[in-house]
Amino acid sequence: MTQGGRVHRGKAGPQGAELSSRADAATADGRVFPHRFSAPRHRGRPIGVMLLAACLALAGLALARAAGVPDPARQAELRAMLLQDCGSCHGLTLKGGLGPPLRPEALAGKPRDFLILTIRQGRPGTAMPPWAPILKDGEIAWLVDELLSGRALREGER
Numbered sequence: 543m544t545q546g547g548r549v550h551r552g553k554a555g556p557q558g559a560e561l562s563s564r565a566d567a568a569t570a571d572g573r574v575f576p577h578r579f580s581a582p583r584h585r586g587r588p589i590g591v592m593l594l595a596a597c598l599a600l601a602g603l604a605l606a607r608a609a610g611v612p613d614p615a616r617q618a619e620l621r622a623m624l625l626q627d628c629g630s631c632h633g634l635t636l637k638g639g640l641g642p643p644l645r646p647e648a649l650a651g652k653p654r655d656f657l658i659l660t661i662r663q664g665r666p667g668t669a670m671p672p673w674a675p676i677l678k679d680g681e682i683a684w685l686v687d688e689l690l691s692g693r694a695l696r697e698g699e700r
């Protein structure tokens with residue numbers, strides 16, 4: 543029993559050594575792994591910065607959309623709306639109908655802010671409805687600039 547135990551321990555000795563050498567190998571691997579994984583972590587930092595920059599750019603875009611110039615897709619919608627919806631009262635070529643003409647020569651001399659206010663709040667007591675529930679301030683200002691410049695009109699109708 544004692545001998546067997548010794549023999550067992552004797553057998554266990556080399557096994558233990560084998561294990562510990564495997565453990566050493568694992569430790570050596572372990573040293574390699576954190577090193578290997580540290581490279582992507584370094585690369586990860588610029589990606590984080592880029593993501594942050596992208597988020598800031600998107601937030602900036604959202605702000606610009608709320609307060610400033612509408613994006614090209616929205617501009618196309620607004621232009622169509624101007625001739626169809628506004629045109630239903632102001633004339634399809636904005637020469638006037640139920641509402642007065644909105645061509646540049648008709649609006650010349652009328653303050654931009656006054657026109658913006660008219661579109662935003664409408665003219666109570668007249669057929670001109672308020673557009674604030676549907677249009678953002680930036681969109682209304684853009685529409686007024688389109689009207690004043692004549693860009694609102696189709697080529698050939700200017």
Ligand code: HEC
Pocket residue numbers: 623624627628629630631632640641642644648649652657660661665668669670671673685
């Ligand atoms: C339901 C008819 C109707 C619609 C739709 C309508 N308007 Fe008007 N609008 C009028 C009338 C009527 C007036 C004149 C009000 C008055 O007598 O002061 C007017 C006045 C205006 C004026 C002031 C013009 C000036 O010479 O002082 C502007 C600018 C204007 N509308 C822009 C628009 C725009 C832009 C739209 C579309 C987003 C629009 N309107 C849609 C009926 C309409």
